[in-house]
Amino acid sequence: MTTEFVIETEGLTKEFKGFRAVNNVGLQVRRGTIHALIGPNGAGKTTCFNLITKFLQPTTGRILYNGRDITAAKPHDVARMGLVRSFQISAVFPHLTVLENVRVALQRPLGTSFHFWRPEGSVEVLNDRAMELLEQVGVDAYADLQAVELPYGRKRALEIATTLALDPEMLLLDEPMAGMGREDIRRIADLIRRVAKNRTVLMVEHNLSVVADLSDRITVLARGEILAEGSYAEVSSNPAVVEAYMGTGHG
Structure with a gap:
């Protein structure tokens, strides 16, 4: 049976010495989509990514890959299952x-x-x-x-x-356009679109406008929690999202 979601997290939480970097995150990445995980600096995006790719172990919560619980799996195990993060081998x-x-x-x-x-x-x-x-x-x-x-x-x-x-069945990209000029951003965006034709992509990105035309769905994190989720039009006009970005001095 194929599940509708390639990745699901339930109550995903990570604490570092009493500080909650990720708090009760429930993420669902639908098969065959490009899903962006975005947020201002310090939002918990990378920690979340490290949990999903098993580079970190959650304090509490579960991670499912194709309906299978991979919470206790090692990074190389999930890579062998088809869940591959760009820098793991790059x-x-x-x-x-x-x-x-x-x-x-x-x-x-x-x-x-x-x-x-x-x-x-x-x-x-x-x-x-x-x-x-x-x-x-x-x-x-x-x-x-x-x-x-x-x-x-x-x-x-x-x-x-x-x-x-x-x-890989699922490709995880950690800020693939970081530090790039406009032309390179456009080229990499086209590339992600092409490689996503027969697989699922989850990408972490800081810049909301970069994922505007690229993502099927966007999850916005702030202070370790999901602030908003939906299409670009929905999240970019959400007052809480605007405030989270404006409050950090980033566009």
């Missing part, structure tokens, strides 16, 4: 080429990712798939360039390519 190797970076990621499911000593020929079979992924994210022209030489926005695209190499 520590891009700066001195490998763009193509080699994706090839390393493709080797992971084969259990051969660290066999750098293997003859070149044995990994050639992965080249076609690696090039397909590079084309998908628009960096195929940079295939032979060392990753360290890539412009910032293209490097983030390469990170997404290495994540897609694991063929």
Whole structure:
């Protein structure tokens, strides 16, 4: 039976020495959608993300993935189930080429990712798939360039390519447009839209306007709690959301 929601959290709470960073969050990410988790600095977005991807253990509450309780699971367990967070595997190797970076990621499911000593020929079979992924994210022209030489926005695209190499059912992106100019933001937004065609995406974002045309649903966090949820039109006109953003001095 396929559940309607890929991710559900129930009463998700995380305390650090008496401080509640996340308080009683009930999140539902519908299958096949792009869902944005947004909020001003200190809203608890990253803590929430770390709980869902199992980098942190909740103080109380439950996390369900496809209806299955993963509250006690480890990060590598949930990654193997198809729940993959961009930076989990996207520590891009700066001195490998763009193509080699994706090839390393493709080797992971084969259990051969660290066999750098293997003859070149044995990994050639992965080249076609690696090039397909590079084309998908628009960096195929940079295939032979060392990753360290890539412009910032293209490097983030390469990170997404290495994540897609694991063929995740659900992709979790942590502020994928942070530090980008307008053109790069547009390019990465288009890319997220394309890769979301056959999977579910949950993204953390600080900037509300960035997710305006991108997200099917937006959850706004403030002080660790859900402040509002709905479409961009609904949340952007919500007085509580406007106040939360204005109160922090951020647009």
